[in-house]
Amino acid sequence: EAGVTQSPTHLIKTRGQQVTLRCSPISGHTSVYWYQQALGLGLQFLLWYDEGEERNRGNFPPRFSGRQFPNYSSELNVNALELEDSALYLCASGDRGATNEKLFFGSGTQLSVL
Amino acid sequence: KQEVTQIPAALSVPEGENLVLNCSFTDSAIYNLQWFRQDPGKGLTSLLLIQSSQREQTSGRLNASLDKSSGRSTLYIAASQPGDSATYLCAVMDSNYQLIWGAGTKLIIKP
Numbered sequence: 001e002a003g004v005t006q007s008p009t010h011l012i013k014t015r016g017q018q019v020t021l022r023c024s025p026i027s028g029h030t031s032v033y034w035y036q037q038a039l040g041l042g043l044q045f046l047l048w049y050d051e052g053e054e055r056n057r058g059n060f061p062p063r064f065s066g067r068q069f070p071n072y073s074s075e076l077n078v079n080a081l082e083l084e085d086s087a088l089y090l091c092a093s094g095d096r097g098a099t100n101e102k103l104f105f106g107s108g109t110q111l112s113v114l
Numbered sequence: 115k116q117e118v119t120q121i122p123a124a125l126s127v128p129e130g131e132n133l134v135l136n137c138s139f140t141d142s143a144i145y146n147l148q149w150f151r152q153d154p155g156k157g158l159t160s161l162l163l164i165q166s167s168q169r170e171q172t173s174g175r176l177n178a179s180l181d182k183s184s185g186r187s188t189l190y191i192a193a194s195q196p197g198d199s200a201t202y203l204c205a206v207m208d209s210n211y212q213l214i215w216g217a218g219t220k221l222i223i224k225p
Contacts, residue, residue: 004157033213035215040217041217042118042203042215042216042217042218043203043205043213043215044215045212045213045214048211048212055211056210056211056212058212090157090158092158100146100163100165102148102160102163103148103158103160103213104160105150105157105158105159105160106157107155107156107157108157
């Protein structure tokens with residue numbers, strides 16, 4: 001069974017550009033979570049999607065946005081990139097946001113903003 | 115505001131030793147606590163999940179405990195092996211169903 005897949009694995013952008021990151025959850029999972037892991041910092045919650053709807057949002061500016069498609073895959077969009085957006089972006093999938101669910105993570109997209 | 119702290123930030127021990135990683139959180143209103151390991155280039159792997167009503171969970175050489183009232187969890191690793199080398203993260207699910215993460219403990223097991 002395929003795990004959570006993310007693309008691309010690495011990305012280099014310049015300030016002001018826009019980027020789209022993609023995530024495919026484990027088959028059967030309807031929830032997708034996005035996290036940012038900046039160097040030396042803990043994971044910061046970005047967004048949670050379930051059944052195509054945004055369920056929760058972390059403390060990030062509006063230029064961080066996303067969506068979930070009918071097949072439960074998801075995109076994370078970041079507009080007007082800033083240097084501090086350089087980080088590892090991790091996607092995780094789970095089963096409907098249940099409190100007893102384990103999350104399964106992808107390998108992440110390493111974004112570098114120059 | 116929920117805050118999660120992991121001590122120590124880094125730990126290096128000889129192979130075969132038993133060891134304990136610590137995680138503390140400031141707000142006891144949690145749904146669960148999870149331990150993950152993060153290997154370079156491989157994302158995160160869920161190790162153990164303890165529901166708020168539970169005291170501990172075990173998986174192989176791993177045992178995690180939860181004391182919600184004191185805001186503490188420990189991850190016990192028995193008979194450590196070089197393959198256990200990784201960064202170990204704990205996270206609590208708060209009352210808003212958000213996972214709040216610690217910064218991790220980087221563990222090195224020396225052969």
